[in-house]
Amino acid sequence: MENSLVNTSSSLRDFDFYIQHLNTDKYIETDKNVKLYIKDYGKGKPVILIHGWPLSNEMWEYQIDFLVQNNYRVIAYDRRGFGKSSQPYDGYDYDTLTDDLKEIIELLQLENATLVGFSMGGGEVVRYFSRYSGKGVIKAVLISSIVPFLLQTNDNPDGHPKEKSENTANAIKTDRIGFMDNFGKTFFGINIINRPLSTPLLEYYRTLCSFASPRATLKCAESFSFTDFRADLDSIKVPTLIIHGDDDKIVPIELTSKKAAKAIRENTYIVYEGAPHGLFYTHKDKLNKDLLEFLNA
Numbered sequence: 001m002e003n004s005l006v007n008t009s010s011s012l013r014d015f016d017f018y019i020q021h022l023n024t025d026k027y028i029e030t031d032k033n034v035k036l037y038i039k040d041y042g043k044g045k046p047v048i049l050i051h052g053w054p055l056s057n058e059m060w061e062y063q064i065d066f067l068v069q070n071n072y073r074v075i076a077y078d079r080r081g082f083g084k085s086s087q088p089y090d091g092y093d094y095d096t097l098t099d100d101l102k103e104i105i106e107l108l109q110l111e112n113a114t115l116v117g118f119s120m121g122g123g124e125v126v127r128y129f130s131r132y133s134g135k136g137v138i139k140a141v142l143i144s145s146i147v148p149f150l151l152q153t154n155d156n157p158d159g160h161p162k163e164k165s166e167n168t169a170n171a172i173k174t175d176r177i178g179f180m181d182n183f184g185k186t187f188f189g190i191n192i193i194n195r196p197l198s199t200p201l202l203e204y205y206r207t208l209c210s211f212a213s214p215r216a217t218l219k220c221a222e223s224f225s226f227t228d229f230r231a232d233l234d235s236i237k238v239p240t241l242i243i244h245g246d247d248d249k250i251v252p253i254e255l256t257s258k259k260a261a262k263a264i265r266e267n268t269y270i271v272y273e274g275a276p277h278g279l280f281y282t283h284k285d286k287l288n289k290d291l292l293e294f295l296n297a
Contacts, residue, residue: 030080030103031091037084038104039076042068046113047295049076050101050121052144053220054180054212055205056083059118062284063291070292077104079121081216083208092219094227098127105136114139114295118280119251120224122147130232140240141291144277146251147229147260156228158255165225169218176217180209186249189276196282205278233263240267241294243287245275268294 027035039057047067049060057076067074078085080100081092091097101124105113115137117125122145128134152159171179184190184206188197209217242264244257253271261269270290275283 027085028077028104028107030100030107031088031096034080034086034088034091034100036080036086036100036104037078038108039064040073040108042071042073044071044073045295046073046075046108046110048101048104048110048113048115049074050115050117050124051076051079051082052119052121053224054082054209054217056208056211058083058208059205059280062281063288066288067291067295070295072295075104075108075110079216079220081213081220083211087213087216089215090219092216092223094123094127094223095131097223098124098131101128102132102135111136112138114141116141116143116291117145118143119277120146120220123224123227123229126229126232126236129237130235134236134238137238139238139294140236141243141294142240142257142260143243143287144245144248144251144257144279145242145260146224146256148233148256148263149228149230150224150251150255151226151228160225160255165221168221168225172214172218172221176214177206177210180206183250184209187276188278188282189247189249196276201281230263233260234265236264238266239294239297240264241290242267242269243272243279243290244270245272245277245279245283247274248277250277 026038028038029035041064051057051059056078060076064074064076079097081087113136115125122142125140125142126147149156150160152161184202242257242261244253246253261267272279272283279287
């Protein structure tokens with residue numbers, strides 16, 4: 001009888017854990033007919049992970065568990081149009097995407113949070129400060145970020161010519177999955193002498209990209225290619241960690257993070273030598289170490 005009671009008690013604890021785990025996956029309605037898929041794990045100060053284009057929250061696989069194990073509450077969500085979130089026809093400009101982020105912060109009642117944006121996600125981080133004065137946020141992290149401005153203009157002469165974005169859009173319209181296949185190789189710095197991840201893993205990331213809405217893929221590419229965040233940077237008044245690889249062929253460091261580090265008042269700027277764009281995987285151990293050190297400071 002005693003053993004039976006012990007087993008029953010253990011089963012109840014396992015069942016409670018199972019129910020709690022189920023409740024960590026949720027949807028939050030941020031706009032009319034727009035529900036965002038959210039992962040909410042752990043306890044402690046909140047860290048909000050914002051994924052890059054055209055991935056989803058699963059790109060943070062190697063960061064989520066690490067941060068939870070180090071006593072942080074981790075919120076990772078799929079941007080509208082990507083992953084398991086709703087795929088509305090419109091709403092892929094940075095103001096609307098940042099409004100979605102604001103709704104997540106408010107509905108989850110998050111305070112003393114850290115925003116972490118990878119690549120395109122850096123735009124939402126920066127725009128949240130200029131649009132909402134960084135309410136509820138005490139730190140920011142920009143990883144391989146597209147800010148401050150990618151487009152070539154008269155006052156940004158080293159930016160990307162508009163034709164480059166147009167060529168990308170045409171390639172996506174012609175063969176979206178084929179484009180993603182080639183894009184992934186450049187994304188992770190794969191070449192004849194360097195292959196930092198397995199073929200199955202590369203295919204897995206390509207699959208994540210394929211789940212995105214074709215229209216969201218195109219419209220978000222326009223947003224991060226053409227949005228000027230230079231005026232937004234002055235609104236960031238919290239400690240900011242900036243990390244970028246100096247071999248990033250997708251978002252060149254000279255055009256982005258190097259300039260952001262000069263414009264953001266209180267920042268720690270770390271350059272990963274030889275790192276490609278997708279350093280969240282290729283340099284995951286170093287990234288996790290640097291993230292934790294910054295969060296704990």
